[in-house]
Amino acid sequence: MSDSVTYAGIDIGGTSIKYGLVDSQGKILFKKQRPTVVDKGAEPLIHLVTNIAEGLMYHAAEEDHDVRWLGVGTPGAVDARSGTVIGSAPNIDGWQGMAIGSVLGERLNMPVHVDNDVNAMALAESRFGAGVGYDSIVCVAVGTGVGGGIVLNGKLWRGANHTAGEIGHIVIDPNGPECRCGNRGCVEAFCSSAAIIARVRKKLGGKLTPAFENVLRGNVANLNIRKLFEAAKKGDKTAIEVIDETAEYLASGLASVVNLFNPEIVIIGGGVADAGSSFVTAVSAGIRRRANSSATEKLRVARATLGNSAGFVGAGILGETR
């Protein structure tokens, strides 16, 4: 394969679709995003994605890029051979069963590779991001949900039915809060942004502390993950407590992953990790306290470096690694 090959990728998210072109060194040549349509069902969304794909291919042709396939990352478990969504995607109604690979493949008349969005992110981080130089990588994305991806020797570990890496649904408290998967006490039930915000609200009990009063401009409706980290930076006790607690919950789940896989590196990304570096430091300390010392001796815990481009970059290189 020549060095001049260009990767094209699309990352379908619950709020936006990010897409772009990347060269073989990981340099982003073109990048754009559009709001997702999720409230109108699966059909309008697949039309939008098709539209974006055609536009992206047109742009690539115009600029004389040698694009040989399209890669797509999407929420939900994906049968990577057929490019069909086989698991439910909680944020997109009716998305389960969507044959993204064949719909786009027919329309574009080129190979289309589809995988889970966090798998794509893990692949991107392993190839161009925090995971460069490591052979055993566990990647976790903490945001609206908690997802995971495992890359061993440059290849995604997908498991028997394409669902490997569901770190978010490791049970850390059998009697814990209900999770959207139907189980109780999963990592996600504690560490999703909604769960974090709910704990802050509960702790505040309707009364804003001076720091929250300041960052929320007096209105608790303005509360989000970024504001939480802002309050923590101002030294707010409640904010710091909730962030530390969340790091501890995530570390509990990841300690099991580290004991099981003994990876060289755990990479943490997503909206919660992006909001403050203190979070990743706390998770790292928590893992080291809980996992076997032999399993953490050579372990690195690092923040993801590709930010919200990781999804489409990873999608773009999907065709190369299967």
Ligand SMILES: [Zn+2]
């Ligand atoms: Zn769950």
